[in-house]
Amino acid sequence: MPIVHKGTVVDNKKVGSYFVLTATAADMPKEFKPGNFVAVAIGDERSSLILRRAFSIYQVNDRGVYGGTVDIVVSPHGPGTDYIASLKRNDPINLVGPLGKPFSLPKDPVPCVLVGGGYGAAPLFTLAEALTARGCRVDFILGASTQEKLFGMLEARRISTTLSVTTDDGTSGQMGRVTDVLPDVITKSNAAVVYACGPMQMLKAVSEVALLHGIVSQTSVEESMACGIGVCMTCVLPVIGDDGITRMLRSCVDGPAFRGDKVRWDQVGQIPADTWGAPSEGTH
Amino acid sequence: MPIVHKGTVVDNKKVGSYFVLTATAADMPKEFKPGNFVAVAIGDERSSLILRRAFSIYQVNDRGVYGGTVDIVVSPHGPGTDYIASLKRNDPINLVGPLGKPFSLPKDPVPCVLVGGGYGAAPLFTLAEALTARGCRVDFILGASTQEKLFGMLEARRISTTLSVTTDDGTSGQMGRVTDVLPDVITKSNAAVVYACGPMQMLKAVSEVALLHGIVSQTSVEESMACGIGVCMTCVLPVIGDDGITRMLRSCVDGPAFRGDKVRWDQVGQIPADTWGAPSEGTH
Amino acid sequence: MKRVPKRTSVDMSVDLARINLESPVFTASGCAAAGKELDQFIDITSIGAVVTKSVMLNPRSGRATPRMAETPSGMLNGIGLQGPGIDEFIANDLSWLSQKGAKTIVSIAGNNVEEFGKVADKLRDIPGVVGIEVNISCPNVENRGQVFACNPNAAADVINTVRRNVSASMPLFAKLSPDVTDITEIARAVVKAGADGLSVINTLLGMVIDIDTLKPKLSGKTGGLSGPAIRPVAIRCVYQIRKALPEIPIIGMGGIRNGRDAVEFFAAGANAVSVGTTVFNDPEACVRIHDEIAEILQEKGLRSIRDIVNVAHN
Amino acid sequence: MKRVPKRTSVDMSVDLARINLESPVFTASGCAAAGKELDQFIDITSIGAVVTKSVMLNPRSGRATPRMAETPSGMLNGIGLQGPGIDEFIANDLSWLSQKGAKTIVSIAGNNVEEFGKVADKLRDIPGVVGIEVNISCPNVENRGQVFACNPNAAADVINTVRRNVSASMPLFAKLSPDVTDITEIARAVVKAGADGLSVINTLLGMVIDIDTLKPKLSGKTGGLSGPAIRPVAIRCVYQIRKALPEIPIIGMGGIRNGRDAVEFFAAGANAVSVGTTVFNDPEACVRIHDEIAEILQEKGLRSIRDIVNVAHN
Numbered sequence A, B: 001m002p003i004v005h006k007g008t009v010v011d012n013k014k015v016g017s018y019f020v021l022t023a024t025a026a027d028m029p030k031e032f033k034p035g036n037f038v039a040v041a042i043g044d045e046r047s048s049l050i051l052r053r054a055f056s057i058y059q060v061n062d063r064g065v066y067g068g069t070v071d072i073v074v075s076p077h078g079p080g081t082d083y084i085a086s087l088k089r090n091d092p093i094n095l096v097g098p099l100g101k102p103f104s105l106p107k108d109p110v111p112c113v114l115v116g117g118g119y120g121a122a123p124l125f126t127l128a129e130a131l132t133a134r135g136c137r138v139d140f141i142l143g144a145s146t147q148e149k150l151f152g153m154l155e156a157r158r159i160s161t162t163l164s165v166t167t168d169d170g171t172s173g174q175m176g177r178v179t180d181v182l183p184d185v186i187t188k189s190n191a192a193v194v195y196a197c198g199p200m201q202m203l204k205a206v207s208e209v210a211l212l213h214g215i216v217s218q219t220s221v222e223e224s225m226a227c228g229i230g231v232c233m234t235c236v237l238p239v240i241g242d243d244g245i246t247r248m249l250r251s252c253v254d255g256p257a258f259r260g261d262k263v264r265w266d267q268v269g270q271i272p273a274d275t276w277g278a279p280s281e282g283t284h
Numbered sequence C, D: 001m002k003r004v005p006k007r008t009s010v011d012m013s014v015d016l017a018r019i020n021l022e023s024p025v026f027t028a029s030g031c032a033a034a035g036k037e038l039d040q041f042i043d044i045t046s047i048g049a050v051v052t053k054s055v056m057l058n059p060r061s062g063r064a065t066p067r068m069a070e071t072p073s074g075m076l077n078g079i080g081l082q083g084p085g086i087d088e089f090i091a092n093d094l095s096w097l098s099q100k101g102a103k104t105i106v107s108i109a110g111n112n113v114e115e116f117g118k119v120a121d122k123l124r125d126i127p128g129v130v131g132i133e134v135n136i137s138c139p140n141v142e143n144r145g146q147v148f149a150c151n152p153n154a155a156a157d158v159i160n161t162v163r164r165n166v167s168a169s170m171p172l173f174a175k176l177s178p179d180v181t182d183i184t185e186i187a188r189a190v191v192k193a194g195a196d197g198l199s200v201i202n203t204l205l206g207m208v209i210d211i212d213t214l215k216p217k218l219s220g221k222t223g224g225l226s227g228p229a230i231r232p233v234a235i236r237c238v239y240q241i242r243k244a245l246p247e248i249p250i251i252g253m254g255g256i257r258n259g260r261d262a263v264e265f266f267a268a269g270a271n272a273v274s275v276g277t278t279v280f281n282d283p284e285a286c287v288r289i290h291d292e293i294a295e296i297l298q299e300k301g302l303r304s305i306r307d308i309v310n311v312a313h314n
C-alpha cells in the first residue's frame, strides 16, 4: 500500500544531466516492485505549486543507516523538477509511494530486452535484477539525444548480457535511435519480451518492433498527472482491453506499464471514435 | 534612493525570541538613515506569498568582507517571518530598501529618550548613534512581555546614559510597562524628545506621556503593508497635518515615523469623520 | 496504517439536511473518484461523507488530453466527466462503498434536464446513499451548451426534475457555479425548486495558454479553476448565500488546504466542507483537516463545530 | 540606476486605439499610484503607459483599515478609492507626469453616471494624457450599490456619458469586471456605447475571514482578488472577448508576473498588458516584463510583438 512519507534528503548528486536523489522512506523498500513510481511534493504549504511530480523509482534500500531509502533520477527542466534538483542533504521531502502497477514479469525464464530512453532507464535496473533472479537473460539498450542524457551505462553493463547504446548525435555508442539496434538485439538474444521506458515516440516505435518480431512488449508511459493515485482522471490514454474495447485508462493506477500492443499510440492525446463512452452527436 | 537588492544571507542567528539576519545589500549603507526599513520578498517565483514583509533596519555595515550588508531583527510568528527565520547562510534573499522616512533629528543637542518595545528596539540603535554624534544625551527604555522578547539590552546599556527595562511578567527589569518608567526618565534626563518604536498601544501611551510633559515624540508605527513603496494605499492611518486637517497618510512613505501628537491613536483603523474626503451621506 | 481522525473532546458531528454525520469534512466531487483509491490512505468511513465523481446516464470517455494545467496555487481541469455511467457505477462503486459502510453523497450530472431525472431515478433505495449532489455546472446540450448553473430557470428546472425522481426524504444538494453575476439569485431559485442544501462552489471558468504552442493548453480550451487560488471567491459566495438564505444547509468548498481554511468556511456560513484539489497534494487531507479543525476549536475553547458556523455574520 | 528596457531587435511598439506606444507593458490602475514612487526604480517614461489610480470628482479618504489580506498567490484589497479628487490630481500628479514626459492613461471612477461625466470633462486638453480608462467596477450609489460593470445598461450609460464629455479623438477604455455571467455581453454593450478599447480584467470579488476574530478581515468585508491566482480567469476573459469582438483593442491584465504570463495574454488576444499586484513584489516589474517578452519573442524568431497577438485563436 502506498503511504505519505515525510522524509529527508540523504543525498542529491549530479550525474550527467540528471540528479540522483536519495530520500528516506521507511517502508517503501518492503512494498516496492519494479516499475513503481513516487509522487514528490514541490515545497511546503508556502509553495504555489500544489501538484506532485511523478518519478520512477530507481532503487530502494532498506539496510542503510537511514532505514528505508528510495532513489529517483531527476531531469531538471521545469519549476518542479528544478526544485527537486535544488534540494540538499537534510532538506525535508514529502513523497507518496510506491504508486502504479509494477511491470509484469514473465512466468518462465525467457530472455528479455530492456530499453531505456534518457531518464527512462531509471526503473529498468531493479527490473533487471528481478528478471535475473528468475533466470531470465537480460540485454540492455540505452538511448538518449546526447551522451550526457544517457543514464546508468556502467550499471547496465554490469547486470546485463549485452549493452547497446545509441545517441541521436553520436556522442556515445551508435548514432541513431534505440529502435535501430533493437531488432538485432531481439534476434541475437532470442528475446520473448521487451520492456521499455522513455519518451512516448520511443515507446510507440519499440512496440512496433516487438509486434513485428511477434514478441510481447511492456511499455511504461509518461502522461501528465495531477494526482498520481487514481482519483483525478487527468492521466488517461486509449488502451484496448481484453474484451477488445478501447477505454481511457489512467496511467497512474492502470499503468504506468501497459502492454505495448494494447496502447493506441497513434491516438494518444485523443479519444478514438470507438472508445467506450466516446462522444456521439449531441452528448458531449 | 531605494533599490531592489538581490542579496545573500551572510548570517542568521537566534537571539532570544528573535533572529538577527545579516544580508548583503551593496549600496544600502550609503543610502541608509536611522528609521528606514527594508521590504523582504518571501521566497522566489515558486512562492505563493507574493507580498514583501517590512523590517526596520537594525544595522548597516559597509566595511565588511561582503561589501555592504544590512541587519534586521525578525520575530517569527507567521508564514513570512517563519520563512525568514528559516533562512541559512548563503541562501538568496531579495530586499528592497532603504524605505520610509527616517526619524527626524533635533537640530540642537537636546536629551532624548528612546523607547523600544520588543523588536521595536531594532531601529533605535543607529538612531542613538546619530543622536550621540550630534551631542544629544540618550536614555534608553526597553520593554517587552517577557525577558526573551527584550532586544538589545547590552548594546543599549553601552550606548546610553541610562537604561531602564520593563517586562509585563517581571522576568527582567521592572514588572510593568515602559510608560511606568518613562515619566521618571524624562524628568531625570530633562528630555526634549522621546523616540518610540513598538506595538501601537505602546506608541499611543508614549505619545500621551510626552504630551503631558510638553515634549515632542516621534513614533515609528507598524501598519499592515502590501507594497512598502507608497503605491497601494493599504498602510494608512489618520494623521493631523500642519494645516490641522486629518488625512489618511501612508505609513510606508509618509512614515513610518510620525510625530506622536499628530497621530489620531484612538481612531487608527478607522476614518475619523472629519478626515479629508471622509464619506458623507451617499458618496461612499 | 490508514489514517483516521484523532480522538477529540470537540463534537465534530453535523446535521445537514436531515443527515447526521460524524465529521464535517467530505471529499469533493471529481477529486476522490468513488473513494476506493483514497481508502488506501485514510479510512474512508471515518470522514463525513464521500462525494463521488459526477456520474451521468451513460458511460463517458471524457475529453482528450491534456486535461489539466497547473496554475499559481491552483490547477485547471477539463476532464469532461469521464465515467462508467450510472448502472456500472451502482453495480461497482456504490456497492463497494455501501459494503464498506461509507456514507455516500452521489454527484449526478446530465446533458439535459431529462437525463438528470433518469440518473436520479436509478438511485432510489440504494444503500449507503445519504444524499445527492446535483452538479448543474455542466453544459446543457439542448441550449447551445449554456451551463445550467448560470441561469436561474435552467438550474431550477434541473432541481425540480431531480426532486420528482427521488424519494421525498432524500437530501438534495444543488452545486452552484461562481461564474454568475449574482449567485444568490441562483441559490434562491434552486432552493425554491426543492434543493435541501447547496454545495458552494464549483470551479471558475479559466484558460491557460501553452507557452510553447501558443494555443490553449487544455484540449477543451477552457477548464475549471480550483485550489487555494480560488478560496477568497468561495468564501465570498458562501457568505453571500448565507446572508440571503439564513437557514439553508451549505457544503462549502474551494481551495481548502488546512483546518484554518476550513474554519473560514464555517465562519462564513458553511455547515460542512468538501476538500478537492488538496487531496492531490495530500491524500490524507480529509482526515488531517478534520483533526486540524478540532484543534483550532479546542484552542478557541469551543465544544462543537456548530458553535463556529455563521459567526462571521454576527 | 533606474531600470530601463534593454535594447532589443524586436519591435515592441503597439498601436492601441490611435495611440502609439513604445512598449506594450503598462502599470495597472491602483498599483502604481501616479507613477512618482515607481520612478525611483524604473524610468517611468520608458514603459508603455502609466495607468493611474482611479480618480473621482472629490477627495476620498478611502476605507478604514485593514484594507488588505494576503491570499494564496494573490491578495484581497479594499482600498475604497482613496484619492485627492480630480482637481488636485490634475494639479499635482498629472502635471508631474506630463513634465516628466510620461504617457498617461487616466483611470476615472464615479459614484453615479453624472460624476463620471464631470471627471472626464476636467481631463480635456491636459498634456500627456493619451487615454482614459473608465473604471466601471465601482458601485453605483444611486442603484443600491450595484456595480456598473455588472449590468450592460449601466455600463453603457457610463461609457456614453464619458464619451460625450471628452474630445472625439480621446481613446476610451472600459475596464470590465469578471464577476458576471457573460463578460462578452458587457463588452459588446460598452463598445456600442463608444468605448475604443477594453481593459480586462478588474479584480474578482472575494472575502477572507480572520482566523483570530472569525470576522471578515477587510473593513469593507469583501474586497478585490488580484495576483497570479486569477490569471487563468483573466486569460479566459480576454480570449472570450477577442473571439466575440475580433477588432477591439484589449489591454489585458490579471496576475501577470513575468514575460511568459504576458505572452499568454497576447496570444489570447490582448494588444497590451497592465501589471498590477506583481509591482508590489517587484517594483521593477514593468521593465523586467518588457525585457522578458522581448526575449521570448526573439527565441521564437518573431520580430514584432504584434506577431503574437491573437495566435491562440488560429
Ligand SMILES: Cc1cc2nc3c(=O)[nH]c(=O)nc-3n(C[C@H](O)[C@H](O)[C@H](O)COP(=O)(O)OP(=O)(O)OC[C@H]3O[C@@H](n4cnc5c(N)ncnc54)[C@H](O)[C@@H]3O)c2cc1C
Pocket (backbone or CB within 6 Å): A037, A051, A052, A053, A054, A055, A056, A057, A072, A073, A074, A075, A076, A077, A078, A079, A080, A081, A082, A119, A120, A122, A221, A222, A223, A224, A225, A226, A256, C069, C070
Ligand atoms: C510515471 C512517471 C514516471 C516519471 N519518471 C520520471 C523520472 O524518473 N525522472 C524524471 O526526470 N521525470 C520523470 N517523469 C516526468 C516528471 O514527472 C515530469 O517531468 C515533471 O512532472 C515535470 O514537472 P516540472 O514542474 O518540472 O515541469 P512542468 O512541465 O512545468 O510541469 C507542469 C505540470 O505538469 C505535470 N507534468 C508535466 N509533465 C509531466 C509528465 N511528463 N509526467 C507527469 N506529470 C507531468 C506536472 O505534474 C505539473 O503539474 C515521470 C512521469 C511519470 C508520469
Ligand SMILES: Cc1cc2nc3c(=O)[nH]c(=O)nc-3n(C[C@H](O)[C@H](O)[C@H](O)COP(=O)(O)OP(=O)(O)OC[C@H]3O[C@@H](n4cnc5c(N)ncnc54)[C@H](O)[C@@H]3O)c2cc1C
Pocket (backbone or CB within 6 Å): B037, B051, B052, B053, B054, B055, B056, B057, B072, B073, B074, B075, B076, B077, B078, B079, B080, B081, B082, B119, B120, B122, B221, B222, B223, B224, B225, B226, B256, D069, D070
Ligand atoms: C515599518 C515596519 C517595520 C517592521 N519592523 C519589524 C522588525 O524589525 N521585526 C519584525 O519582526 N517585524 C517587523 N515588522 C512587522 C513585520 O513586517 C510583520 O510581522 C510581518 O509582515 C508579518 O508577516 P507574516 O507572514 O509572518 O505574518 P502574517 O500576519 O501572516 O502576514 C500576512 C500579511 O500581512 C502583512 N502584515 C501583517 N502584519 C504586518 C505588519 N505588522 N506590518 C506590515 N505588514 C504586515 C504582511 O506583509 C503579509 O502580507 C515591521 C513592520 C513594519 C510596517
Ligand SMILES: Cc1cc2nc3c(=O)[nH]c(=O)nc-3n(C[C@H](O)[C@H](O)[C@H](O)COP(=O)(O)O)c2cc1C
Pocket (backbone or CB within 6 Å): A232, C028, C029, C030, C031, C053, C054, C077, C079, C081, C107, C135, C175, C201, C202, C203, C224, C225, C226, C227, C228, C230, C253, C254, C255, C256, C274, C275, C276, C277, C278
Ligand atoms: C480534477 C477535478 C475534477 C472535478 N470533477 C468534478 C465533478 O465531476 N463534479 C463536480 O461537481 N465538481 C467537480 N470538480 C470540482 C470540485 O468538486 C470542487 O468543487 C472544486 O474543485 C473546488 O474545490 P477545491 O478547490 O477544493 O478543488 C472537479 C475538480 C477537479 C480539480
Ligand SMILES: Cc1cc2nc3c(=O)[nH]c(=O)nc-3n(C[C@H](O)[C@H](O)[C@H](O)COP(=O)(O)O)c2cc1C
Pocket (backbone or CB within 6 Å): B232, D028, D029, D030, D031, D053, D054, D077, D079, D081, D107, D135, D175, D201, D202, D203, D224, D225, D226, D227, D228, D230, D253, D254, D255, D256, D274, D275, D276, D277, D278
Ligand atoms: C491595491 C489595489 C488597488 C487597485 N485599485 C484599482 C483602481 O483604483 N482602479 C482600477 O480600475 N483597478 C484597481 N485595481 C485593479 C488592478 O488595476 C487590476 O485590474 C487587478 O489587480 C488585476 O491585475 P493584477 O493581478 O496584475 O493585480 C487595484 C488592484 C489592487 C491590487
Ligand code: FES
Pocket (backbone or CB within 6 Å): A224, A225, A226, A227, A228, A229, A230, A231, A232, A233, A234, A235, A236, A250, A251, A252, A253
Ligand atoms: S493522475 Fe490522477 S488519475 Fe492518474
Ligand code: FES
Pocket (backbone or CB within 6 Å): B224, B225, B226, B227, B228, B229, B230, B231, B232, B233, B234, B235, B236, B250, B251, B252, B253
Ligand atoms: S504599503 Fe503600499 S502604500 Fe504603503
